[in-house]
Amino acid sequence: MSKSSKNGLLIDYEYCTGCFACTVACCQEHGWEAPLSGIKIMEIVQDLPKGKAYLTFLPFPTELCVLCSKRTREGLDPTCVKHCMANCLTYGSFQELAKKLEQKPRMVLWSPR
Template sequence: MAEKQRYGLLIDYEYCTGCFTCQVACQQEYGWPAGMGGMRVNEIVQNLPKGKAYLTYFPFPTELCILCRPRTKKGLQPACVQHCMAECMRFGPVEELAKEMAQKPRMVLWAPK
């Protein structure tokens, strides 16, 4: 018996600008109250040598992310993926996303429980 296809999100955090669209798109989709939701955006400021620093935003899928199954079975993209202003998130089978990940550095591949 073939194993069930596992889906995930490929997050290109190099281009995440910290717009918080994914966080609010998820809250709207499922009616989560403020403070809850399937996505949390984090700001990471990394100090670098010579007094420099680097600013990164990272959209983190939480325990509440269900990969928008009600949307994807209708052929829609997950709410966060569709609205992402930087178009830095992709939804798909993890094997396909892993192939994409081989093409570009600074990405994270994630799958829910």
């Protein structure tokens, strides 16, 4: 099965602070009732050697994400991208985002449903 959209989200999880602006922006844009949202944030405390740990927040688009198709048709960014406090979300074509992915570590490219 092929995807209809050639666009996705590039998430720079090095800089996600876990502020949840994306989650609530999505609720406002699409009128989701809590706890539904098109993007959620996972808190991951990674175990590292010598008893150390590392805190990561990872935003991920849920089954509800439609990449703000109405907004993007009007030339606007998806609302999560627009409001992200850390500017760690980028919307674009996979081609363009894949190039950015090569430039910096700790990023993930999401292709929502």
